[in-house]
Amino acid sequence: MEEEVKTAVIKALITDTLTSDFNYIKCGYKDNAAAHCEKAKDATKGQDLSVFCPHDDADPQFMCDSRRWYFSDLHQHDIPMVAAKKxxxxxxxxxxxxxxxxxxESFRNYELYTHTNPTDYGGWGYGNSTSRGIGFNLPVCVSAKPRFFERKGYPSICGDWHASETESFIEAMNAGVNSTIYKYRxxxxxxYLHTEIIPQALDDFQPLTRYxxxxxxxxxxxxxxxxxxxAVNWLKIQLSKDKDCELVQNGTKDMTNEEEANRxxxxxxxxxxxxxxxxxxxxSxxxxxxxxxxxxxxxxxxxxGTYAKDKPRPGT
Incomplete structure (x- = not known):
């Protein structure tokens, strides 16, 4: 038992250290995912080093990539996960x-518990954690439009078109509204991440999804x-929620059809x-x-169209 507790604490500390350094996992569908994941098995460098396919048999086109967001004033970009070879x-x-x-293990915990990162990393090993997650637990973002192998590939939206897992991912990344990243000037x-990179990525989505x-x-x-x-800030994306966010979120939360919701x-x-x-x-x-x-x-x-088109009748 002592060795199990020690392993649990070490796993939690590794997760905490990597998360604090803005490492994360992004996932989504890619046509040639299987080829990338096959290369990843023996990769020692290059873009496939941090790639994996969590369901390679059942869902071979679903791929994940472990990354780190590198912050700087002018050249923020995505790089492979720190310590990937360690x-x-x-x-x-x-x-x-x-x-x-x-x-x-990080992806498995995401599937089981989403983003339930505890504040007392390692506490679960002693029976004291408020988290249900066990073991490695790097933040995961699953997106409909993942931007793999792009320098500006930070995940702008997580979950389905409702952006349902985005806020919990950001908080797990230690990049929420109370973070030094969000407040930095x-x-x-x-x-630049907030005023240009995230908005530009969101601009690829339909109007409601972008909002x-x-x-x-x-x-x-x-x-x-x-x-x-x-003055240069007057025509830039602003850092706060729009006053109608809650109204729109509540109005669309039970809708399952993205086109219906956009209309x-x-x-x-x-x-x-x-x-x-x-x-x-x-x-910009x-x-x-x-x-x-x-x-x-x-x-x-x-x-x-302003109105949904009628479904075609059988035989027409």
Whole structure:
């Protein structure tokens, strides 16, 4: 029992150390996932070093990659997980740890308990933890549009199109609204991660999904007449939740069809005030121009219609 407790504490400390250094796991579907995971078995360097397929037989196109977000004022980017090659030699291999065991155990705990990271890491080994998770537990984000092998591939949305697991992932990453990362300012400007990288990734989604993703990340479009901070910040994504986040989240939480939910949002069936308040766009010298939700919805409704199309009758 003493050795089991010691192993549990060591696993928790390793998880805590790696999480504090902004390491995480992102997962999603990739056509050639099986090939990447096969290469990962013997990889000692390169992009496949930190890749694994948690369900290689049942779901061979589902792939995960363990990464670390590197923070800097101008060149934030994704890099392979720190210490990816150190597990096998940790403590002279006394605990028989491997990289693949660490990754698979972290994913297993995510599947069982999502993001229930305890504040008392290792306490469960003594029967004192408030967490149900056991063992390695690096934060995991499963996304419909994972950005594998991209320098700016930080996961902007986790869970389904409701962004249902995004906030818990961010908190598990120690990057929530009370973190030094979220509060950081350089020359009165927030992290590039928040003002450009996350919003740009979310811009690939449908209007409602983008809005819910921004809400989950505690980000929003600037409002008309709003002049926060220095002038260069006036047309940037702002670091706070939009005032209608809760209204829209509650209005769509029981919807299962993303198109239906987008139509509800874009026709303003719920009575939100987003379209009246948002500035028409956000701009940046480093990233693409992003249209407001009102303008995005106008284009979306042109393509999808104000009303859902009738289902075709059998035989027609």
């Amino acid at each position: 597990f096998e030699t940790f403590a002279g291999n006394r605990f028989n740890f491997t990289r693949q065991k660490f990754l698979m 350089k020359d009165s400007m927030p992290m 819910l993703g921004l809400c989950a990340n505690s980000l929003r479009f600037p409002n008309v007449g709003e002049t926060p901070g220095v 509800w949002f874009c026709t303003n069936a719920g009575g939100h005030t987003i379209f009246q308040r948002e500035k028409p766009y956000v701009d 010298p480093h990233a693409k121009y992003m249209k407001s939700h009102k303008r995005r919805c106008k284009n979306w409704l042109k393509s999808h």
